[in-house]
Amino acid sequence: MDERLHQLRTAATHGGLVSAPASLPQGSPGTTSTIAAAGRIRRRGAWRVPRVLKVESAFGRVRLNLSRAVVEHPVVDIELHLGTGSARITVPRDAVVDIEGLKAGWKAPRYRTGRHSRPGGPTIRISGAVGMGRLKIRHARR
Structure with missing residues (x-):
């Protein structure tokens, strides 16, 4: 989680913002x-x-x-x-x-x-x- 937060804080482009949460495991919502x-x-x-x-x-x-x-x-x-x-x-x-x-x-x-x-x-x-x-x-x- 710390790595992903650091990626979000230091992202310089929109692609950097999108890639950090995309690697999180997907649950089965709903x-x-x-x-x-x-x-x-x-x-x-x-x-x-x-x-x-x-x-x-x-x-x-x-x-x-x-x-x-x-x-x-x-x-x-x-x-x-x-x-x-x-x-x-x-x-x-x-x-x-x-x-x-x-x-x-x-x-x-x-x-x-x-x-x-x-x-x-x-x-x-x-x-x-x-x-x-x-x-x-x-x-x-x-």
Whole structure:
């Protein structure tokens, strides 16, 4: 670290500034993220989906729209922990959905496989527990 700091302090050109931090090891940023709230949780638009997404809501509605999201991983794990609220997840049109690890308390999850899916889409694995609410999963229309 001292060597790199010295390189940054004594750099005379822009190239010298760029080369010092470039040699640092790259981590895996954003592989796990947790969203927790007592109320409503909503993600839509162009948001970056982490490799593992943990969603915890005691009473509110959960709306996750992955249709325009940036999905960089071939497999995305969504771990739900819902109390009495409902959840709706919209997945990309070409996604494969796996709900084998999901435990539903009151009502069974509603999901129909996509009609127009193409090979090569991400796999979305949904696990966890849904208490008194209902989970609805659908594929994006376009």
